[in-house]
Amino acid sequence: METSIFIRLTPRIHLDMNAKVKLKDIAQVIAPEQLLPSLLHMDIYQIKPEDQQIVIIEAMTIVKMILHQWPEVDIQFVGPSETIIDTAPPVKKSVFPLFLFVWCLLFTGAALTIMNFHEDVSMQAVHVKLYEIITGKKKEHPLILQIPYSIGLGVGMILFFNHLFKKKFNEEPSPLEVEIFKYQQDLNQYVVLNEYKESRKNSGYRS
Template identity: 50%
Template sequence: MENETIYIRMRLRLQSLPDSIITIGDLAQIIGQDKLVNKIAKLAVYQIKKSDRNIVVIDVMKVIATIQKYYPTIEIQTIGPSQTIIDVVYKKKKPTIGLIALVWFLLFVGSAIAIMNFHEDVSMQQVHQKLYFIMTGNNLEKPLLLQIPYSLGLGIGMILFFNHFFRKRLNEEPSPLEVEMFKYQQDLDQYVIIHENKEVMKRIRS
């Protein structure tokens, strides 16, 4: 195995149960001779502890050190990210129907109030009245001919904007909300890597 070379690409995120033993095969994709890759993939790198709470960050240097401990002559080439974030998944209680109904009610009322306040701020009813007068020449307090299609269009527009109808995606293009959530997740991952990765934090003691 003196001339063997393996290529390692760390995974960005990984979900694990408490007290699980994390192997190199869990943390990274490995390319090399099949027999050697199978052996390396089974090497244990870390065991999840209760003190780890919800997040553990494993650095590629820890993976390399583990491989060199058992196979010191192998040449290791790393590609891609240098850390893997492990999300420790604990058993969660299933939400009750009452809690789901309460959350749904709060979201429904909150969004309805937000939409009504927006329309009140921009005087949408007066806009509809003026448009109806321009189109028909008649003054009408409630121009339903405009208000009903506008209300339907508002709902359809929100479905198209978020690119989802309940759980069904309309097309493969990500919605603006998904893009913003992706950016937020990237920032969160970067924060976690810097503050949770013990390998990159060096404390200088006086």
């Protein structure tokens, strides 16, 4: 009976420069118990300084290496067909003054954006008109409408982004998290295609 091996590559991981890449570092593996330890500790690649920051391990490379040792096995891949290894040193945590500066910058920019939007749509005039319709009196600064509206605007943004500092209200991803996820997928795809292009160029390939 043919032995089956199921492999799911991790889309992107971080390893140190000069690290020895083993299959367990880049993939989840399901295999018979007698093969699993050898598979997990199989050496796949040795990261070298000339690899620079990005290394791509393809599924076909892993297939060749496994079949070289166990030619009778049936290998099936689930999920992505390559793993991106990032060897860049981890970014140091930002210091508090830098965090405070960025926070103030973003807060000021967001506040100006909201104020300019309200000025463009004449929100002040809308509140005055609404107050006049409801009470029959005209008031230049209807705070009874403006204060709840301002509070509601802030609460609405918190609920929309599903975050208050580090607290998350539910398991549903926020629109920002979805956009970051889509951006990371596009970035991974670009890195893979660009590395393929560079490798073909360096090998002198001609279509």
